[in-house]
Amino acid sequence: MRYLPLSDADRRDMLDVIGAKSIDDLFVDVPAEARLDGPIRDLPMHATEMAVEREMRRMADKNLAAGDTPFFLGAGAYRHHVPASVDHLIQRGEFLTAYTPYQPEIAQGTLQMLFEFQTQVARLYGCEIANASMYDGSTACWEAIVMARRITRRGKALLSSGLHPHYVSVAETMARFTRDQLVTSAPRLEAGTDTKALIDAIDGDTSCVVVQYPDILGRIDDFTALAEACQANKSLLIVVNTEPVALGLIKSPGEMGADIVVGEGQSLGVGLQFGGPYVGLFACKEKYVRQMPGRLAGQTVDAEGKRGFVLTLSTREQHIRREKATSNICTNSGLCALAFSIHLSLLGGKGLGDLAARNHARAVTVADRLSALPGVSLVNESFFNEFTLELPVEARPAVRAMADKGVLGGISLGRLYPDHDELHKGLVVAVTETVTDEDIDALEGALGEVI
Known part of the structure; x- marks a missing residue:
């Protein structure tokens, strides 16, 4: 599809048809504080293709991918191996x-x-x-x-x-x-x-x-x-x-x-x-x-x-x-x-069952080890690959402290329920087949230190 830019006259004709004085009139329902009042600050107006690629790569390097660190996040989005x-x-x-x-x-x-x-x-x-x-x-x-x-x-x-x-x-x-x-x-x-x-x-x-x-x-x-x-x-x-x-x-x-x-x-x-x-x-x-x-x-x-x-x-x-x-x-x-x-289809019925069993077994191992830490208790009587711990301290700063040590140790209920203080010691931990023994050791050590 060809991109055909509009001329000022084209824009004027369209605005006249819909009864708007300017393009700004089309955005009156957007709060003023949410609208830009000019070009994006600190962004150059133009750059070479190589320079753009280099800058985008530099920005992307700030991300921490799930596979780059011990990863125990879940709560609705899970890391599994995709063939x-x-x-x-x-x-x-x-x-x-x-x-x-x-x-x-x-x-x-x-x-x-x-x-x-x-x-x-x-x-x-x-x-x-x-x-x-x-x-x-x-x-x-x-x-x-x-x-x-x-x-x-x-x-x-x-x-x-x-x-x-x-x-x-x-x-x-x-x-x-x-x-x-x-x-x-x-x-x-x-x-x-x-x-x-x-x-x-x-x-x-x-x-x-x-x-x-x-x-x-x-x-x-x-x-x-x-x-x-x-x-x-x-x-x-x-x-x-x-x-x-x-x-x-x-x-x-x-x-x-x-x-x-x-x-x-x-x-x-x-x-x-x-x-x-x-x-x-x-x-x-x-x-x-x-x-x-x-x-x-x-x-x-x-x-x-x-x-x-x-x-x-x-x-x-x-x-x-x-x-x-x-x-x-x-x-x-x-x-x-x-x-x-x-x-x-690649898994089939048996493969899905085997994958599920592996997830559960890994989760049981992690739950047993973490709930043995001083002051930590397991909330669940039953779970699949995700469970909740009650910590002796607030979970949100503990999660941040573990992240500073290179371990994404779970999701704090304080983040999900900021207005409910009684949940702020809750930590939701997800364990999938991608978790290694080294990852478990790192999580146990990091959580033990921060609590």
């Missing part, structure tokens, strides 16, 4: 350039990939049907909440205290526009979850109950009783999963009766990448399929009886019946979904 074959395959031209198929039946390869991806997600989550992916886990969570409102015609959602606070924040932001009532709270540093309290809180206005599995503290609970309570009240149970590798070892949400299961697929095939792009997973019971956001690729046969793939359902805002759209999400994270699907 080199995943990156090789997703960069093939037929995949890399095949984005959203607006004439879908022509893009049979893309549709087949999406169909296979949906099948994998549905089996992983224990659900009857899954869509072709969402932006990320947090927006998928919100889409599930508004989907529950459409189904139940109720406007109150009960959010577990164990739901990731960033997911809660996204839901609260969007609920301002839909007027959904979100009932939220912060977790406590204790082994038990709030499942019983959620059951007791369900009433006639409840559209859904949202829980996380494993939750933000790494705790694992059986939601069968909660699912039954929701069903009895004609409310929906939404289960959020931020670590899909865990489902190679623990019961799927669908097996426990979840109506909608959503989550983040980053752990499989998609690197940390300083925060994105990621891939949202979305599955549900088949009876709710017409209220599911996004789009759905299906398998069929053509006029000659040959196997083929089509977009079976695409309730998106840019299509013909846009007023009937269930979501304004205009895409699926196609390339990240492909990476997820390739990685899971």
Whole structure:
């Protein structure tokens, strides 16, 4: 596509048509303190290509990549080994350039990939049907909440205290526009979850109950009783999963009766990448399929009886019946979904189980060693590859002190819940198959020194 710059006359004509005096009028809704009042300071107006490359490399060197240091961060984004074959395959031209198929039946390869991806997600989550992916886990969570409102015609959602606070924040932001009532709270540093309290809180206005599995503290609970309570009240149970590798070892949400299961697929095939792009997973019971956001690729046969793939359902805002759209999400994270699907295909069912077992075994080793340190206690009774410690000191400065020693030792609950002092001694530690014995020694030594 050619880039054709506009002349001053072109700009003037467009401003006249929309009734604006200047381009600045287009930004009046942006607070003045958030707008630049001139060129970016300390940035040269021009430079040679080599000089730009050199400067960008110098700036990039300030970053600390996950693989460069002992790494125990998690809380929704996890470092796993991604086979080199995943990156090789997703960069093939037929995949890399095949984005959203607006004439879908022509893009049979893309549709087949999406169909296979949906099948994998549905089996992983224990659900009857899954869509072709969402932006990320947090927006998928919100889409599930508004989907529950459409189904139940109720406007109150009960959010577990164990739901990731960033997911809660996204839901609260969007609920301002839909007027959904979100009932939220912060977790406590204790082994038990709030499942019983959620059951007791369900009433006639409840559209859904949202829980996380494993939750933000790494705790694992059986939601069968909660699912039954929701069903009895004609409310929906939404289960959020931020670590899909865990489902190679623990019961799927669908097996426990979840109506909608959503989550983040980053752990499989998609690197940390300083925060994105990621891939949202979305599955549900088949009876709710017409209220599911996004789009759905299906398998069929053509006029000659040959196997083929089509977009079976695409309730998106840019299509013909846009007023009937269930979501304004205009895409699926196609390339990240492909990476997820390739990685899971390479693992297979047995490989995923083996990977999950390795994660759990490493996490148990680390939990045992760290909880043996003076004043440190393990909050969890059960966990997968992530657990919470209660330290004898505030966790946030301890995390900073460990980072100064070259160890990224976990995420402090004080960072996630700055307004809840009772959580500030909590440290969430994630342990994956990438953690070595040397990394564990470094973490134990660093934490022992700072406390």
